[in-house]
Amino acid sequence: MEILEEVLRRVKPGPEDTIRIQSAVDLVISRLKDLDAEVHGSFRKGTWLKGDTDVDLFVFYPRSVGKEYLAREALREILDRLQGLRTRLAYAEHPYVIVEVDGVEVDVVPALRVESGDQAITAVDRTPFHTRYVTSRLSDEGKDQVRLLKRFLKGIGVYGAEIRVMGFSGYVAELLTIYYGSFLNVLKGASTWKPGTEIVLERETKEFNSPLVIPDPVDPRRNAAAAVSMKSLATMSIASRMFLKEASLDFFYPPSPEPQPVLGEVLVAEIKLLEPYVDDVLWGQIRRSVEKIRNSLLNAGFRVVDVGWCQDERVRLLVQVESTQIGDHHLGQGPPFYLESSTEFILSNRHVWVGDDGKLYALKRRKEVDPERIILNSISLKYKYSVRQYKLTEASDDCTRAFLRKRPLWLK
Amino acid sequence: MEILEEVLRRVKPGPEDTIRIQSAVDLVISRLKDLDAEVHGSFRKGTWLKGDTDVDLFVFYPRSVGKEYLAREALREILDRLQGLRTRLAYAEHPYVIVEVDGVEVDVVPALRVESGDQAITAVDRTPFHTRYVTSRLSDEGKDQVRLLKRFLKGIGVYGAEIRVMGFSGYVAELLTIYYGSFLNVLKGASTWKPGTEIVLERETKEFNSPLVIPDPVDPRRNAAAAVSMKSLATMSIASRMFLKEASLDFFYPPSPEPQPVLGEVLVAEIKLLEPYVDDVLWGQIRRSVEKIRNSLLNAGFRVVDVGWCQDERVRLLVQVESTQIGDHHLGQGPPFYLESSTEFILSNRHVWVGDDGKLYALKRRKEVDPERIILNSISLKYKYSVRQYKLTEASDDCTRAFLRKRPLWLK
Structure with missing residues (x-):
């Protein structure tokens, strides 16, 4: 499909993009020498989109130091090492450090080193297992399919697990591509989704009660798609159906809306x-x-x-x-005339009457x-x-x- | 109860009332000499209210002449006999004649003479049997109880079987009094009525589907209370309950309403x-x-x-x-996203979107x-x-x- 080739031309990073990011990462890693630092996330997995310059760099500490250690001692050590670079603090489950080098943002995140995904103590401890799972199952062609899917999810506004979006994370996009095999197959699958659809890549260990259920292959007690709201699920399903009906670049790169009248x-x-x-x-x-x-x-x-x-x-x-x-007043409905409670309804309302249906009604002042x-x-x-x-009288943005x-x- | 004595003082006609009406009736009957004329209705039954000067005078023809004869030949004969008096035509199932004599209105109604109530061809043919049934079962005291009930029904606005009121006819008031024994017992009974209440004086021959069912004792295939609407039934039941809770002359003679603001x-x-x-x-x-x-x-x-x-x-x-x-626009709800019909809903609406609940919505212009x-x-x-x-800005009536x-x- 020509459209997909066009999208891929736009989203696939070139060697120069990789070199620029890699240099920035190398600089940061050199500062963290002798710490247990690893790059993860979409840059490492080769599923990142051109122009998205966020890199995840994890600094692992032994599991034994515990969760609280990360937010204080580990953070202090990392900040210490990065002195002189442009850093700022950010907050997720724990605080972490964002370093900006040559226009590239590197998120330096302290985490605990565990032996398997299901031993994770903080949410990020699972990351190395995600990286291993995805890279072992995605060919280079598969990575491009992930890129198409991510761009599609962005275009239709459901990309990202954060509360503002409640959509599909990059990891979920990767799992969907692995499961369905290609971007177009994901869309074919999504167009038949219902609330509570389950997508099981490895195994399932418990029942989840979410609009979309994808047991995490590296920790099946966790639903990797837990963040996906009913609205995001529905939007993805409908957009898939519409795209398959009539493909268009608009799904990946929606046009700006024309001026609009205020309705209602x-x-x-x-x-x-x-x-x-x-x-x-x-x-x-x-x-x-x-x-x-x-x-x-x-x-x-x-x-x-x-x-x-x-x-x-x-x-x-x-x-x-x-x-x-x-209006200042509204119609209130009371019980039918033959119920005990009708007497009470009459006594507690001033403007009260019997309706054609034998029920009592009252006209009440709005609060x-x-x-x-x-x-x-x-x-x-x-x-x-x-x-x-x-x-609102006019919409200019x-x-x-x-x-x-x-x-x-x-x-x- | 003092209130009931006061009401009775007002509604019970005195000898002078009877004499005035009887003279008017005698005059009309004298004009109908050698026709089969009989007084019926509440005047004959002794259940009429003082001031209500409507008298029913029936002129019977053999059943064999048929229904159509009444509306033409019979009517012409009656009008002929009443020439010189103040007459006008009125219309119910058939046309009939209203004569006014000395402020008394006499309704002269042609009817068919049948052998029993269930042989009635027109609605009025049953009347002689109603008269006989009611007079044979009501004592003088019972008649006064009917008067109280009629005045109560008038006061609460549900007296009359005509379409404008859809309430309780005089005959139904008589049957209720016969069944329950007294005015206050009617109210006690009515305060426990439910939709579909059946009151059987003699026997029931079929199922009726009405808010109130009273098989006519002279023709049990007919529901004497067929005209009573759900609203009238409910009003009577509620008014009965309220009267028994706190009796007041207002139920019989409601006061004029004070000036009222327009709400809504x-x-x-x-x-x-x-x-x-x-x-x-x-x-x-x-x-x-x-x-x-x-x-x-x-x-x-x-x-x-x-x-x-x-x-x-x-x-x-x-x-x-x-x-x-x-407002000019309203919210329209469409199907949930996973139904076939959601595609159609999108195609047929311009301002369409996916709601938080996964259903489709559209903003439509009001017609x-x-x-x-x-x-x-x-x-x-x-x-x-x-x-x-x-x-309406002000209510003066x-x-x-x-x-x-x-x-x-x-x-x-």
């Missing part, structure tokens, strides 16, 4: 974080806030179309409702008719923040336009 | 009939129109609180909605956002009429105030 009414809550935050922690709180916004608005009587978000320097929550005007206040009260972040709220368009950009 | 929004359609109509036929059409208004508004996305009506020279339909503003137009299009009367529509109050007037 869109309320924006622009959140400015006032202290440093860990991305995954923040997005966990934002996801919960979004759920609460949706439920609180529905309970208050608003018809919610969709809640979305955009992130640049600020996080913007976009709340789309059919109408912000829902809250201002959707902006409901949204504000539903945002709960543990970091310090400020909020600015306004009604791509993210807001895509939200208004609703139709995925990879669909004509 | 109320749209009025004022219908002016432009040609003569039969009340029951018109109200059948209005009931169907009201049902259509309710369903069309709900389908269009409006939240309907209640639809009511008021009748003076015009018929006014009162449509109460939570809000008349519902109609003007509730007044929906109401107008839902009114369908077979008589000529004109409609004036407006939004009792009927509209009662509609806005919602709470029955017999409840404090």
